[in-house]
Amino acid sequence: MQLLDDDGRLFGIVNVVDALAVLLFVSLLVAGVAVVGGFGSESEPATRYATVELGEQPVYVAQQLSVGDRSSAGPQAGNVTVTDLSVSGASEPGTATVYARVEIEGALAEREDGPGQRFTYADRPLPVGSTLAITGAEYETNGTVVSLDAGGETLNTSTTPVRVETTVPADVAMAVKEGDAYRIDGQALATITDVRVAPTADPSRYRLSLALDIETARVEGSDQFAGRTVSIGTTVPFRTASYNLTGSIVAVGDTGLTTETTAVRIETTVQNSVAASVSVGDTYRVNGGSVGRVVDVRAYPTPDDSRRFLSLGLELETVVRNGERRFGGQTLSLGQSIPFRTTSYDVTGTVVGLGSSVPPGEATTTTVTVDLESVDPAVAAELDAGTAERLGNRTLATVTEVERANATVVLESESGEIFARNHPVLEDVTLTLDLTTRRTDNGLRFHARPLTVGRTVTFDLGTVRVTGNVTSIER
Numbered sequence: 001m002q003l004l005d006d007d008g009r010l011f012g013i014v015n016v017v018d019a020l021a022v023l024l025f026v027s028l029l030v031a032g033v034a035v036v037g038g039f040g041s042e043s044e045p046a047t048r049y050a051t052v053e054l055g056e057q058p059v060y061v062a063q064q065l066s067v068g069d070r071s072s073a074g075p076q077a078g079n080v081t082v083t084d085l086s087v088s089g090a091s092e093p094g095t096a097t098v099y100a101r102v103e104i105e106g107a108l109a110e111r112e113d114g115p116g117q118r119f120t121y122a123d124r125p126l127p128v129g130s131t132l133a134i135t136g137a138e139y140e141t142n143g144t145v146v147s148l149d150a151g152g153e154t155l156n157t158s159t160t161p162v163r164v165e166t167t168v169p170a171d172v173a174m175a176v177k178e179g180d181a182y183r184i185d186g187q188a189l190a191t192i193t194d195v196r197v198a199p200t201a202d203p204s205r206y207r208l209s210l211a212l213d214i215e216t217a218r219v220e221g222s223d224q225f226a227g228r229t230v231s232i233g234t235t236v237p238f239r240t241a242s243y244n245l246t247g248s249i250v251a252v253g254d255t256g257l258t259t260e261t262t263a264v265r266i267e268t269t270v271q272n273s274v275a276a277s278v279s280v281g282d283t284y285r286v287n288g289g290s291v292g293r294v295v296d297v298r299a300y301p302t303p304d305d306s307r308r309f310l311s312l313g314l315e316l317e318t319v320v321r322n323g324e325r326r327f328g329g330q331t332l333s334l335g336q337s338i339p340f341r342t343t344s345y346d347v348t349g350t351v352v353g354l355g356s357s358v359p360p361g362e363a364t365t366t367t368v369t370v371d372l373e374s375v376d377p378a379v380a381a382e383l384d385a386g387t388a389e390r391l392g393n394r395t396l397a398t399v400t401e402v403e404r405a406n407a408t409v410v411l412e413s414e415s416g417e418i419f420a421r422n423h424p425v426l427e428d429v430t431l432t433l434d435l436t437t438r439r440t441d442n443g444l445r446f447h448a449r450p451l452t453v454g455r456t457v458t459f460d461l462g463t464v465r466v467t468g469n470v471t472s473i474e475r
Contacts, residue, residue: 043109048119049083049152051219052132052143054098056227062087062096063185064139071135073122078105080121080134083153086217089182089189089226089237093244096184097227099217100134100143101155119148146219156218160230161193163255164210164238164247167329172243173197173206174287182238190214190225190238196257196319197286198328199339201348206286207329209319210247211255212238250321258320262327263295263357266338266349267311267448275299275308277344284340291327292316292340295357298391300447301460303467311448312349313357314340352448359448361438366446367400370457370468372429374407380427382464389459394436396447397459401432431468433459444473 069082084101106121182190194211216223223230284292296313318325325332339348389397406422444451458467
């Protein structure tokens, strides 16, 4: 078949001049499409509003940022204008976490990877998660786009109440007070609305419970402070000109604390001078407020003449949270060690009773026999019927009978024979006593400790202190 026939027609169908005209039209059409961006990519001007997380910035940069700042990515790009700002705390002193709301002049372009349009700025897509530069007269910084919306010039901010707990040095605990504010450039980021201070086992450190009103920004569906989501367990900073601290959020929304007076019994061994200093009515004060009071004192002798076994009934100001009573940042429980301090003494005791400040059990009188071995005659001479151990106006033990005999010593002869002889001076003494005891579900107790046959007991009988073994208990 001829390419051109006798009439000049292409393939005998189309005139060659007409064919060239068609080819020219198609080429121009393709070139025009290329000028506007290709098939399916024609763009049109559009404006979007983005929330940009600028992260932690030096405070001097945060101070320079202002609403109305305008910048551009180049002469062919539209403007980025700051329409709102939120300044929050940060993990490092001298820095601030900044969120900006910006108006972006960009374009909508048809997606090349599927139907629909997407927003572009400076000839590139600007999805959530991308980086955007913001430039002012004296600063240039980058941030991450965390939301992109068709409208909305302002950030969603609010005041969120939280409760924060932390352990701090004593000087910080004494400096914290209601009304303190965490400020940057004069703006209050967080304000203390309530302060509770409790002791810890370490006298140099205290447990703080703070109610705070914090200024938060709503980002991606959650409230943010200092670049962190405000939720239980989140750690947040709080700073003033006098102190810095970091605490863990334990409640969001309802920050009110329920405090109750809780009776406890603690026991410990202390020097005689400390035991003599403790009195009913002694008050443990922190930051001028009372956190505990002595309501019952019982000090008992020990085999060491310089020490006493101290049993204290206390009323503690405890924080109730989730059904638990807390003191010093710990849940009160049997076996827990807690401190009690005044200007005169500092003791730490083990909790042996909860809910009552008096020793457990029912008061009763018990007759026992106690053997004292190898007693000096001068001491033995002080042991008579009627001799008693007293604690204040309480009689704890009364001697009813005394039996004395020469102490027995065991000797070994030169030939290796073993035989017993009476000691020429020392005496063995058997005492019968009426003891003021307490009957509990776990048996009898004397001097706040279990009373059983074979147990060693020390008595302070006024002029003498003696230690012996319990050999019988009348039931």
